[in-house]
Amino acid sequence: CILLMVVNNYSSLFYYAYYERDIDKTAMMVGSLMVLGQLIGQTTEYLIPYLQGKEPTVSAMEKKKLKQLEKMKKAIQAKNKKSELTGGDIVLLDESKTNLLGGEPGGATAAPGGALADMYGENKPIADINQPQESVSETFSEGRDEVLNQNQSNVLEMCEISVQFGYVAMFGAAWPLAAFVAFINNFFEARLDMWKFCALSRRPMAEKVSGMDAFWIGLFEATAVMGITNHMFLLAWTSNTMDEYFFPGISDWERLFAAFCAQNVFLLFFLVVKLMYGAKIPDWVMLKKKEPLRFIRDAYRAGCALRERRYRMLLLSPHTPMKLVCRAEDIDETAAERYLLITRYVDSRPAEEKKALLYDSSTTIQALLTTVHLKARGKVWPDKGERPTAAGLLRELVPVTDIRTCYLMGKKLREAAYSIWETHKDVTVMGSAAATIMSIRQFGCVEVGCTMPQAERYCRLVRYVESSGLNPWERLAELAEQFPRGLMQVLSSTAEEGALDAGEPPPSELGEMIEPITLAKRAFEKADIVRRKMFERWVHDKDMQHDELVQSVCEETGAFPEQLERYLLIKRYCDGLEERKRKDVLQFATSRTLLLCATIRQVMKDGGWRDPGEPSFYTYTPPIVVDEGEE
Numbered sequence: 001c002i003l004l005m006v007v008n009n010y011s012s013l014f015y016y017a018y019y020e021r022d023i024d025k026t027a028m029m030v031g032s033l034m035v036l037g038q039l040i041g042q043t044t045e046y047l048i049p050y051l052q053g054k055e056p057t058v059s060a061m062e063k064k065k066l067k068q069l070e071k072m073k074k075a076i077q078a079k080n081k082k083s084e085l086t087g088g089d090i091v092l093l094d095e096s097k098t099n100l101l102g103g104e105p106g107g108a109t110a111a112p113g114g115a116l117a118d119m120y121g122e123n124k125p126i127a128d129i130n131q132p133q134e135s136v137s138e139t140f141s142e143g144r145d146e147v148l149n150q151n152q153s154n155v156l157e158m159c160e161i162s163v164q165f166g167y168v169a170m171f172g173a174a175w176p177l178a179a180f181v182a183f184i185n186n187f188f189e190a191r192l193d194m195w196k197f198c199a200l201s202r203r204p205m206a207e208k209v210s211g212m213d214a215f216w217i218g219l220f221e222a223t224a225v226m227g228i229t230n231h232m233f234l235l236a237w238t239s240n241t242m243d244e245y246f247f248p249g250i251s252d253w254e255r256l257f258a259a260f261c262a263q264n265v266f267l268l269f270f271l272v273v274k275l276m277y278g279a280k281i282p283d284w285v286m287l288k289k290k291e292p293l294r295f296i297r298d299a300y301r302a303g304c305a306l307r308e309r310r311y312r313m314l315l316l317s318p319h320t321p322m323k324l325v326c327r328a329e330d331i332d333e334t335a336a337e338r339y340l341l342i343t344r345y346v347d348s349r350p351a352e353e354k355k356a357l358l359y360d361s362s363t364t365i366q367a368l369l370t371t372v373h374l375k376a377r378g379k380v381w382p383d384k385g386e387r388p389t390a391a392g393l394l395r396e397l398v399p400v401t402d403i404r405t406c407y408l409m410g411k412k413l414r415e416a417a418y419s420i421w422e423t424h425k426d427v428t429v430m431g432s433a434a435a436t437i438m439s440i441r442q443f444g445c446v447e448v449g450c451t452m453p454q455a456e457r458y459c460r461l462v463r464y465v466e467s468s469g470l471n472p473w474e475r476l477a478e479l480a481e482q483f484p485r486g487l488m489q490v491l492s493s494t495a496e497e498g499a500l501d502a503g504e505p506p507p508s509e510l511g512e513m514i515e516p517i518t519l520a521k522r523a524f525e526k527a528d529i530v531r532r533k534m535f536e537r538w539v540h541d542k543d544m545q546h547d548e549l550v551q552s553v554c555e556e557t558g559a560f561p562e563q564l565e566r567y568l569l570i571k572r573y574c575d576g577l578e579e580r581k582r583k584d585v586l587q588f589a590t591s592r593t594l595l596l597c598a599t600i601r602q603v604m605k606d607g608g609w610r611d612p613g614e615p616s617f618y619t620y621t622p623p624i625v626v627d628e629g630e631e
C-alpha cells in the first residue's frame with residue numbers, strides 16, 4: 001500500500017525534476033498534487049458521508065402515495081372484519097409489493113410494515129405467524145466492519161500523512177508554499193475529524209500508546225534523509241541557480257559532484273544531531289508528562305493551595321509573578337496551570353456535579369483536562385482565568401464572611417469528618433495516619449461543599465467560639481457586633497491576641513465534641529425536653545416552622561441543630577417499637593447516641609423504617625418534663 005502510494009504520488013515529480021530537468025513544471029506538479037489531492041481527500045472523507053447521512057425529505061407526491069396506502073389499509077381492515085364474522089382467513093397487506101413510494105421492498109422509503117409482510121409472504125393467513133420462520137440475516141455488518149477495519153483506517157491515515165510529509169521534505173524547495181498548504185490542510189482536518197467523530201461516525205476505540213510505532217518512525221526518518229539528498233540534487237541538477245549566480249558554465253558532472261558533497265555534509269550534520277539529541281526528551285515534555293497527583297480532588301486541593309499562597313504573596317507585593325508562587329509551593333509552572341484550570345472548572349459546576357467530580361476516583365486528571373479544553377474551545381465553558389488582584393482573589397477564597405454561617409459550616413465539617421471516620425475506621429491511606437486524616441478531612445470538605453483552607457478557617461472559628469465556655473450563639477452575636485467585616489477580621493484579631501490554638505483534633509476524637517450526650521437512653525429522654533421547648537415557642541408564634549423552632553431551642557440551650565435533630569430522630573424511632581424492643585435498644589451497653597443514629601439512618605436507607613416526621617402541635621401536646629440540668 002505504501003509503495004503504491006509512493007509510486008503514484010512521486011513518480012511524476014521525479015520525471016519532471018530529473019528527466020526533463022524543469023523546475024517550473026516540478027513546482028506546478030507539486031502544487032497540483034497537494035491541493036487537488038487534499039481537496040479530493042476532504043471531499044471523500046467528510047462531504048460525501050455528510051450528504052449520505054442526511055435524511056431524505058418527503059415530497060408532495062410521496063405524501064399522496066402514503067395517503068393511498070392508508071386507504072388500502074383501511075379497505076383490508078374492513079375486509080378482515082367481515083372475514084372474522086364469516087370465519088374466513090385474515091390477510092395482511094404486503095406493502096413492499098405495492099411499492100407506492102417507488103422504493104425497494106423493505107428499503108428506506110418503504111412504508112412501515114413492509115418487512116413484516118415480506119417475512120410471512122403475500123396474503124398469508126395470520127394463523128401461520130406462529131410457525132417457524134426463516135432466520136433473519138445479520139443487520140449490524142456495517143458497524144462490525146467499522147470496528148474490525150479500524151486498524152486499516154489508521155494505516156491509511158498514517159500513509160496520507162507520510163505522503164504529505166514527503167511533499168514538504170523532498171520537494172519543498174521546488175514549491176515553497178508546500179509547507180504552508182500542508183499546515184492549512186492539517187489545521188482544518190483536525191477540526192473536521194472532531195466534528196466527524198461527533199456527528200457522522202463511530203468514535204475510535206481509545207488505546208494508550210507511548211508514541212508512534214517503530215515502523216512509522218523509521219519511515220519518517222528515511223523520508224527526511226531522502227529529503228536532504230533530493231534537495232541537494234534538485235538544486236544542483238534541476239535548477240539553474242548554480243549556473244546563474246555562483247558558477248557560470250558549470251558542467252553536469254560538476255553539478256553532480258557538488259550535490260554529492262553537499263549531501264554528505266548535511267547528512268553528517270543530521271547524524272550528529274540525531275546521536276546527540278535524538279534520544280533526549282526535553283525537560284518541558286517530561287514535566288508535562290509527569291503527573292504526581294492521582295485524583296481530581298488532589299489537583300483541586302493543589303489549585304486551592306496555590307490560590308491561598310498567591311493571595312498572601314500579592315498582599316506583600318501586588319506584582320508577584322506566578323513563577324514565584326510556584327517556587328514557594330514547590331510545584332512546576334505547567335502543573336500549576338493545569339491545577340488552577342481544574343479548580344476554576346470545578347468551582348463553576350453546580351453543587352451536585354462538583355461533588356460527583358471530586359468523589360470520582362476513575363477519571364484521570366489528563367482526561368478531565370481534555371474535556372475542559374474541548375469545552376473551552378467550543379465556547380461551552382468560558383474560562384475567565386485567575387483574578388489579577390488580591391481583592392478579587394479574596395472574594396473567591398472567602399465566599400462566606402457571615403460569622404454565624406461560618407460557625408455552622410465548621411460544625412457540619414466536624415460532623416462529616418466523624419461520620420466518614422466512623423464508616424471507614426478500618427481503612428488506612430498509604431499506611432500513614434497523617435495521610436488518612438487528610439483524606440478524611442478532604443472528603444468532609446467535599447461533602448460540605450468547601451475547600452480545605454476554608455474548612456481550616458471555619459474550624460478555627462468553632463474552636464475560638466467554644467473556648468470561651470459561654471453559650472456559642474450569644475458569643476457569635478457579640479463577635480458579629482464587635483467585628484462587622486466578618487470572618488477574616490475575627491481570625492486576624494485572634495492572631496494578634498496570640499490566643500492559644502491546639503489545632504483541630506483527629507476525626508476519631510471528635511465524637512464527644514459533636515455529641516456531649518453519649519448514651520442513647522439519655523438522648524431519648526432529652527427529646528421530650530426539646531419537644532416541650534419547641535411547643536412553648538410555637539404557642540407564642542404558630543407561624544414558626546420546624547427549623548425555626550429547632551434553631552430557637554439551640555440558641556437557648558447552646559446546642560447545635562444537628563444535635564437536637566438526633567435526639568428527635570431517636571425518639572421517633574423508639575416510639576414506633578414495641579416496649580420490650582425499645583428497652584433492648586436503649587439499655588444495650590454499647591448503645592451510643594451517634595452509633596444508634598447511624599444505625600437508624602441505615603435502616604431507613606434499606607427501607608426497614610419510614611420516618612413519619614415530627615408530630616403537629618395542633619394535635620399533639622408534649623408532656624411537661626424537667627431537665628436534670630435545670631434542677
